[in-house]
Amino acid sequence: MSLTDQHAVVLGGTSGLGLATAGLAARRGARVTVVSSRADSAERALATLPTGTTAEVVDLTDSALVTALFDRLGPVDHLVFTAGEPLALTPLADLDLDAARRLFTLRYFGALDAVRAAAPRLRPGGSVTLTSGTAGLRPGPGWSVAASICGAVESLVRALAVELAPIRVNAVRAGVIRTPLWSGLPDADREQLYAATAAGLPLGRIGEPEDAAEAYAYLMEQRFATGTVVTVDGGTLLA
């Protein structure tokens, strides 16, 4: 198995893209640590993940806790960052600048801070994989902040790939994927969003977490791509 004896740390690994990635990495032989902010979601995830997977409960917006986490974890081969929360879409006319700044806290600054804390622990041959979304390249009205976060993460990947080389640094750019991220929407609205999105895509369906997990696993396993973004979107960028 390609990840045998590798330590993969999945920040946000208790749900959605991260949970699927943690499961796939473990099945490919990695020793996996999943990290999230709530003990109940960590427990639920561990119940579904292969034996040997461990969980840490850490709020990734708290820099001191993030530093302590990597002190505890010791050497890491692969760092995956999928932690995130639903993004509120806001027309420019209704922009609340403090709320906009807060949206960068976890998805951009949380990712940056996690890499800062993990970098000294990353073993040769290791990798970092961050998370972006197609909204960065194909935003709709109201997506100014969400799209900007994606753009910032993708630029961060290129800068870190240069600074941390030969550690490889890449990102997965996801289209709409069926995960608990969307669970805040009323059921009927969510199904309507999924169906409308699927109908407009070349592949005729939205993504499943396992579709994205394949991309994170590829970016951990391959040896020559760095500073790149792998798109997993069913053709969203072409639609």
Ligand SMILES: NC(=O)c1ccc[n+]([C@@H]2O[C@H](COP(=O)([O-])OP(=O)(O)OC[C@H]3O[C@@H](n4cnc5c(N)ncnc54)[C@H](OP(=O)(O)O)[C@@H]3O)[C@@H](O)[C@H]2O)c1
């Ligand atoms: N799903 C999509 O359609 C899609 C598309 C494009 C991009 N993305 C992006 O991909 C990322 C993952 O999305 P997803 O769909 O997998 O979301 P998800 O199912 O809601 O999972 C989010 C994960 O982040 C963790 N988390 C949230 N706040 C945290 C914090 N402060 N500290 C530590 N962990 C925290 C959650 O666990 P706890 O609640 O236990 O903290 C959970 O494990 C997000 O950034 C999302 O915006 C998703």
